[in-house]
Each structure stands twice: as structure tokens, then as C-alpha cells.
Amino acid sequence: MKFPIRRKIFFLTAILSLAFIVVSVSVSSIIFSIRSKANVMSLCQSSAERIASEMEDEHGDFIQKYKEKMVERYNKNYEDIEHYSDMPVDDESFNEIKEYFDDLVADWFPPKTGFGMSYEMLEFKNNYEDTLRKLDLVASSEGMMGGFICLYDAERNNFVYMVDSTSNVSYHYNFPCSIERVRNPELVDALDAGMPKTLAGREDIFSVFPIKDKEGNVMAYVGFQYSMVNLESTQSSFILTLVAIMIVATIAMVIVYLLFSDKFLVKNIQKLSDTAIEFSSKLERNEKPEVLSPDIKTKDEIGALSNNFVMLQNRMLDYINDIETKTAQEERMQAELSIASKIQLESLPTKPLVGDKFRIRSFIRPAKEVGGDLFDYFMLDENRLFFVIADVSGKSVPAALFMMRGNELIRSCAKRGMSTEEIAEYVNNELCRNNKEGLFISSFIGIYDLNTNVLKFTRAGHEQPFILRNGVADKISEESNFVLGALPNFRFTEDSIVLEEGDKILLYTDGLNEGINSSNEEFDYDRIKEGLEKGSSDILASLFSSLSSFTEGMEQFDDVTMMLLEIGKFGRIELKNPKYEDIPVVTDKVFSIIEGADGDKKSEMGVILDELINNYISYAFTDVSKPELVMDISISGDDMIMTFTDNGKLFNPLTSEAADVDVDISERKMGGLGIMMVREFTQKMEYDVIDGKNRLTIYKTLR
Template structure:
């Protein structure tokens, strides 16, 4: 422990020291930049001041020469004596046919002034670069430095054009010595190891702390660094003495620049020494702390050996042992007591854990049984009726837990109407599974009484609202398919809109829905009717599809659902649609846990040729008694032509008379005009007659059986003896009411002597 404490402390010391070292380096570098730039700028200002005096004197001479040149030599001598930085002055006019003098005065080494006429030189001054360049310098310009052979020194020219009448007629040229540049650099108070220089426009040193370099060209990297005009420090890593910092300062009015060079090692020298000293002292201190810690730890932790030995017993599951008594009141004594208490609590916890494990196994077994029971409530995944090959159905359900709240169901109500349902219970787990089982059971029980999806939802809603203290509800999509012509009537109780795939497009069937089943006893459910065409597939699903989420909580959504169903190649069966959609959902979630139950049901309309017989008779009549008897006569003639026996025709005639007269009398109490529709069809097991009327709701099947004791039943009361006789003569009698009116279905059984053509 002491060793690791020492190692850890050293690491902390090194990290903190390095961070402090880096921060100190940055602060020293910033401080150095500020002082060096100030020193460089101050030196540049001194040079600019001296050059500015020369430039002012020369421009003044040019102005005077432009107006009067009678005493040019005297003017030049006076100006030369007034400025010690001037080595020579000349007034050089443009050459003419008549020779014009070009006076030139220069300062000798002994301080005397010498005069001569430049026009008499063997080398024509008007061909020199200082003259040609000076003609273009209206406000003055500095020329390139040059080495004078006659005076054996480095000079630089400052030239100003003499202008008369807007034309350049000559040049005033000043020769300036550069020895004073060297003296300025020597008088600067530079940090140790630093040096300064002045670069000319041609990249050569005009002055340098190392005088041997004056006149030589600077290194390319140095020239590139000095070319910057923002005056910011530049780090030069490839210098001869290692990395250096350069602080350039352009000299205004010239193409010169002054540079201050600071070796980087010199900047950080004091910081490095301070850092190493601090690290050494810190290391010695840590070694001392580690020795003290080692001594204390050895004395304090010796009793822990006993606890370690007993802990090994606990690791092997041996909890029946004793700990030696200890009178210590420090952490070791408290740890011993806590360890002994933990041993007893652990034994009790293991006992409880064993019981809990058995309980979980029992609960898992019950959940598995519940899953099997719930699965048994659902019909098979695939449905294809051999007697009615016009459609195919495939469904899939994936509960998020062992049991879930999603549901689907389908069943044939009669030989022509096929029911299908898809729903989602509001809760999850066992409560949702029980509510789902109740919903499916009630739906199958109520379907024969409803005949329409909207009526089934209404009845189912009323039943589920009773004793619903938990306020559970289920969103439900219900449909009734006419297996002969493909007409599908849909009603929704707050459920997801279905998707219609017609082979070329995919679209949502959005229509008005009612409230979820189980919430409002007065809820109504509008119907929506579509006619399926050959190759159409209707997809019903729960929100477990659209709300399936991946690892980033992005949802699958409706658009991805539509894109999945439309992607080529299109599925060729109902099972193909469900399999593709579930596979795309699995790819989207990419292994993320399933949060909600998933259910999908696909209904494909195949439109095979129907082998069912056409109706024997279909007609519409007015709601009057004469029209009723005329319609009954037409029905009898149609049955006679179809070869139905006389006894069965007599039963049909009697029942139709009773039912249709009741419809006229009780379905239209206000005696308004209405229409009664009749559809009669022969089946393998008898005759089916459907009566449709647009009157007020009237259910003849709901009348109680009459009391046949004593006098005959009152024939004027609804449901009297006539209704009782009707019940005894038909096999089935079903009534329903919807937005289309009253619907009564009568099924007459076939007799043994009935022959159907």
C-alpha cells in the first residue's frame, strides 16, 4: 500500500508539475513576447525618427530647387552641416543640349565638405538607378543600399523628384551613412542571448549585432518570417542554435524591417531550473510520507488478517464459524462486528433467496401457461378457406412480455360474411392479457347479434364499460368482408388506420373513428366501406409497428411502413406482406428491446370464381300491405320455378307474410313512405331470405314468447303467436340495425323431400 501510495503520489506530482510547467511556460512566453515586441518597436521608432529627418530635409531641398537654383551649392552645404546622418547631397537636373551643372557636396572622414559637379563624371549620372528611380519619386523614396568605393562605406540614397509645371526636371539625392544604425542596435538593452538586425529591401543585413554579417543576405526562412506585416512574433524552428522567436518591426517609410531574435532555450531557462528543483523537493517529501504511511498501516491493519481468513470461509459458503472477540473501538473493531452481523444476515438472505427463486420459477411456469392459454384464444396465423378461395389471411402477434394486450381474431359469421378484428389494450402484461381475452370472447359472442362492424363495436363497448373500475380500454379495428363480391365494411374504435396495397400504390385508409372501446357507453362508430379488387391486400396493425424504436429512440413511423410495403419485389401472398414488414422492423430496431406488443394482419383478395348460386329473387317494394302480398306471390312463383317443394314454399309464404306485415305496421309508425328490400337465395342446406327496410329500429326477434295457456295470445301485440310460429319454422332468425336501416335474415331448413334445381 505504501509503495502504491508513493507511485500514485509521484504520478500526481509529475502530472501537476507538468501542467504547472506548461502554464508557467505559456505565461513567460506571453510576457517575453510583450517585452520583446516593445523593445523591437522602440528601436524601429528611433530609426524612423532619424530617417524622417533626412527625408524632410531632402523634400525641402526639392521644393526650394523647384523654384530657385541660383545658390544650389550653398544650400546643399548648409543642409549637409545641419544633419550629421547625411554623407552627401546632390541636385541633378535632366540633361539638355546645353550642359547644366549638377552640384554634389559630400562629407569627408575628417569632417570637411567637398564639392564637385556630377555632370563632369565619366559615368553619366542620368544613367544611374538612383536618378532614374528618383524621377518617379514625387514625395521621396529610399533606394537600395550600396557600397561606395570612393568612401569605403555602406550608403543608402533618398531621392525626391524636382517638378516644375507638373513635369519632373531633376532629382535631389541624399546619401545617408548607415553606421548610426549599428550604434542604435548596440545601445539597445537586450536580454541575454538576444540579438538584433536591420534588413534592407533586398534581404541583406544593413546592420547586425554580429558586424561580420552586415551586407550578407539573410536565410530564406528568416526572410519569410520577416515578410509578415502584422508584427506578430514568429517561431523559427530551423535556426542554427535551435528554435528561436523573431519579433519583426517594419520601419515605416522604407522597405526595411528591424528584427529582434530570442533563443527559445534562453526564454525557458529559468523555468526549467525552477521546475527540476521543485520536482526533486516534492519527490523527497513523498518518500518520507510513504515511509510514515508504511509504519502506520502495518500496525493498524494487522488484525485484518483474521478477517481475511474468515472471509475465505464465506467465499466457500461456510457461514458457521466464530470470530475472536475484540475490544477495539476503532474502524477495525467496528468492521469485525459488522462482518459478524453480515454473516448472520447473509445466511438469512440466502434462505430468502432460495424461496424467492422457487417463487420466480413457479411464476415463470404460470406465465408460460398463461401465454399458451392466450395463444389458444387466437385463431391460426394463416387462413385459406377451401370452400371460398376468394381471399387469404395471414396474421402475426409478438407480445413484448410473456403475455400481452394485442389481439387479432377472425371467423365466418355465415356462409357469406367474414369477421376480422385487430386491437390493442391500453395496459401491458397480465391485466392486458385478461382484458384481451375478455374482448375476444365477447366479440365472438356478440357478432351473431350485430351483423355489422359498427354494431359489434357498439355492443362490445357497452359490455366492456360495465364494471370497468380499472378504466382499461382497447383500440379496435373491426371489419366484415363479403366473401362473394369483396365488399369490406370497416369501423374503428380509435385504432391505427389500415393500409391498402393495390399492387401499384400503398395508401392509408383514414376515416372517422369512434372512442376506444371501454370508455364511453354512448360512443358511436361510423362505418367505412371499400370494395376490394383482385390483387388488393389490406393490412391491419397495432402501434407496436409504427412506434418500434431503435437504439437512438427514433421510431419506425408510418412513412417507413408504407415504404416497406411498396418496395420491389412486391409480396405475392398475405404471409409475404407480414413477413416483409416484420423483417424491416427488426432491421430498423437493430437489436433494441421491444417496448410494445406487435400485431399485424394481412387480408389478400384473390377474387376466385364463386361457385355459390345466384339469388333466386331480388326485388324492392313499397311499404304497403298490397305490395307485400304481391311480393310474397312473386317469391312463391320463383321458388316453384326453382323446384322447391310445396310444403317448404308454404312455410316460406307464411313466415314472409307474418314478418313483412309486422315490418309495415311497426317499422313505419308515422306511415311515411319507405322501401323494403327482399333477397332470396337457395343454399345446400335450405333457403335464406334477407329483408331490409329503411324504417325506425324494430326487432321482431326480441319479442318474448307468448303465453299459450288459456286464451290464445293477443294477435295484435308485437311478437304474438305469429312470431312464435315463425321461430318454430325457421332454423335461424337474426336481426341487426345500422345506418342502412333494419336487416332481418331468415334461414329455412331443407326438408328431405326438397329438391333444388
């Protein structure tokens, strides 16, 4: 049902009304039955008293005369009278009884027509009819069975009827001069004393009142009879009427109540509910929110609720506006921060720097917030490589700005030809000036001489780098100087180390070693050492992936910056929009890098390069607008690792189907043959995706 509250109100009202009807009808019928019996008794009594008094006033003589005649007949014919009076009345006996009593009084009872009557008789007739009419008038108007006038024979305890208003065709009719025995002792006592009496019997209510002559003697009695059957039927018709009225009244009341509750309660609640639904769906649809009034005009609790609801909407819209404003502000701040972060990153070198005898490259994964990590590397002259890695205390924009200032200072000092300790000293003093924020920079500054293989460095409060030599990783630079920007005029000292071919120096910021896992453990130096010693063609990517799986599920809190300096034979060839004509050029360059390799190995390398580059141009770059292929070569001893990184569509050549070389020559397709050649001439091949680019790594021995 759509409106259960309506149903509830309806059922509750109906049940209460029914209970009300039942209770009130039963109570009122009880009260009525008690009241009405008493009423009827007093009615009978007062009617008898009134008629008795009227009889005394107007018909005293008539009654006196009538009584004398009656007494005479009664005494004379008592046995017959008794016989006929006691005879059970039915259709047969009625006429016989009537005939007897009519005959008994015929000589002095006037005929129906007044023709030829004596004056005396006429007077008797008039009086009789008058009396009868009065009795009848009272009886019929009050709903009684009838009224009568009778004598009382105290000796025999008999009523002797004189006038009876009950219709004389009814069996209840008492013929003049007929008798009825008085058996009720209370009535007998009253009649003996000449007192009025009212009695309620099982069948009727009965009241008699004495008619007295002028001397006060009782002449006769006036009696009225009220049938109990009549009373009961009146009572039941009263109750029926009452019930009917109550049902009608209750139904009307219920309807009025329901209409009222519907109008003021259910409909208003429905309105409230509809408004709430509309409001919330508007919010959901992101329509322009506005306050909706439920259109409830009553001033009751529902009206108050409606007003409160409007108030609530106002508050909610205010709140939403607030949030939107704040979100917009936050978004703007976030955008500014990301621009700051981008500017910061753009000032750092993005590409590896590769010389004949070294390669230096970096890896940075900034945290969400702008951080203060920096690194830089460039050649000071033909033979000297300068590099620095640093971390500014603090985060966000101030740290980034401080970092940029530090970076510019370090770079310009390095370009002026200063040694690492001089750079540190100068930059320290510069940063100490006006450093109200109290920021400082930890850094590692190094200059590597390619001729002497000596690396000179100054460590200023920075993490100790690792050196990987002959498969073992160790920290270098035991003693540190103080951080930059904290103590003016600090005396920095330079240290040095001789590097050998195959050495790898890992520099990093604390984002690496202080990476936290879900158990609050740090990544720490042991895992770095382990990662280095494990060996990989791409140490930086491999270390970061170890860190990522270690800190799984945690937000990256700090920038992760790493820099790797590798000593050995390196080469890097970048091809933009490669064409087939580039193949011989690349081949010549590679041959010069791997100079000293066996002739056959060089030829094999030639096959490899032709197959791969041909493949890139023919397939990988067909739908790429700015194709780029970068080849990195690193040689350590007799072993060469060469990576091919391309921005073509992602494709793993190692899973491509091998060509079927056993098929007859005329049906043979060449696809897949190239990669088979490459496989044939390499020791190992690997494929992965790095920064959304394909990377193929081949391992080849050169002797």
C-alpha cells in the first residue's frame, strides 16, 4: 500500500469506534431498561390518579348509581358470573361469554342507538361513553393496553369490572360485571386499606387508584395496565434506533476524522516526503540546487517540521556552497603545487649522461606533495663529470624554492671550476644568509675525473652512497660534513676514491632507505645492499620496484630519488623518426663502441641491429606520430648489455610465433625469422615496459 499511515489511522479509528458503539449501546440499554420500567410505573400511577380525580369530580354520581346496580347483579348472579368469568377465552367461547354478560346488564345498559331512551338511560349512556373515552384517550396516548374502572369485593378478593377501554373484540376485554381474582397479597393489602397501588409483574405493569365519594369512602378503582411485551418492544426499538444513530454518527465521525487526518497529517507528510525526495534527487543530478518549500500552511507540528525542513535545506545548501568553495580553493592550490613540482622537476636533468667510460642516470618518483629532492649532473669539461644529489629539509613550496636556490648556487659554483669542498663552503655561506625559515640542505657533491679515475666528493650531511664492486655493495664516505645552510663559515673537507671499470655508485635520498611498510619497518640499508648485489640490467628500476612491493599499500610520503654512476664502456644512441637509412649509421656507431670484439661477434651484432631496427620501422612505429628509439649499451668485460627502448605500440617480441623453417620454400613467409636470428645470436633476451614504453634488453658476449 502506498500510504500505510492512512490504513493504520483507518483501522485504529474503526476499531475504537466499534468498541465505543458496543460499550455505549450496552450501557444505555441497561440504563434505559431500569429507567423505562420506573417511568411506566409512575406513568400508570399518575394516569390512574388523574382519571380517579376526574371521575370523582365529573362522574361521581354516575359511578355511585352504576355501582349500586352492579352490586345488586353481582350478588344475585355470582355463580354464573364466576362461571363465565373463569371460562377460558377463545374464538368459540368469546361469543358465549359476551352474550351472557351483555344479557346480564341489558335491562339497564342502554342500546347502541339512543332512540326511545329515557333521560336516565341517556344520561347513563353519556356518562359511560364519556368515561370510556377518557380511559381510552389516556391509555392509547400513553401506549398502555387499556384503562378500566372496577369495584373491589373485599370478601372474595374480586375486581368487578364496570368500564374497560380495552377493545371489546380483544380477548383481554373485561365485560361489565365480569370478575377477576386479585391474588397479589400486596395488592390485596392496599385494596383492603383503600390505598392506590402500582405493581410490576412479569407480563404487565399495573396501577390502581381509588375513586372516593364526597364522604371519602372508596367507591371504585381506576386501573391502568401496561403490557411488558409492549415495553420490551419499545425498549428494543429504542436500542435499535440508538444503535443506528450511533453507527451513522460514528461513521460520519470516522469519515470526518479520516478526512481531517488525511488533509492535515497524511497529505502533509506525503508532501514533506515528496519534497525531500525531489531535493535529494536534484542534488544527485547535480542540478542547480534550490530550496524547495513543501507547501504546507498548517501551524501545527507538521507545519513546524516543514519549516524546519526548509531551514535544513538552507543549511545544507550553505554547507554545499562552503564545501564547493573550499574544494575549488584546494584544487587551485593543488594545481599551483603541481605546477611548482613540474617546474622543479624540469630544472633537473631528464636523460642519462653517457660518456665512453661512464654512464650516470637518475630516477625520481616525487611524492604527492612538492618535495625538496634535487640531483644534477653535467660535464665540467671533456674529462670531468660533476654531479650532486641533495635533499632539502621540510616539504612543499618553501622547500622547493629553497632547493631551486641551492641548485642554482651549486651549479654556478661548479661551472666556475670550484672543488667540491669550495662549492660546499660557498653554497653553505650563501644559504645561511637570510635563512629565516631555518631550512637546510643535505647533499653529496662529486667530481669524477675520467683521466685519473679519481672521484672527489664532499658529503654534507647526506645519506652515504653505496659502491657496487665485484658483486659486493658497501657504503662509502664514513665521515660527513655538516648540512648546507645551517652553520655559517663551516669548514668543509673533501674526500676521494679511485674508481675501477665495472664500479657502480648509488646515490639516493632518504625517501629510499626510510620507505615505511605497513608494519612500520624501514626499507633500510640492508635491502639496498641486497638489491644492488642481486644484479640487474636496470638497477634503479629494480630497486624502486623492491621498494614499491615493500611499501605496498602505504602512501608514498617522501620523494624517492636515486642516481647511479657506472664506470665502464657505455654508449647511447637516440634515433628520432628512424628510417632504414639510419641502420648502417647505427651499426657503425655500435661497432665503434664494441671495438675489440671478435669479428664474428660484430657481424652477429650487425644482423641483430638490422633485424631489430627494421622491425621497429616496419611494424612498431607505423601508427606513432613521433617515433623514438633509444639504444643503451653497457659493456663490462666481454659482456654487453644493450637495451632498445621505443615509444611504439606495446608489443612483446619474445612471445611472437617462430617462423616455420621446414615449410617448402615457395610457401615460406619471412615474418618471425628476424627475431629468431636475434635469439640465435644473443645469450639472453628480456622484455619489459618502462614508463609506458617497450624495452627490449639483449645480453651478448663479445668474445
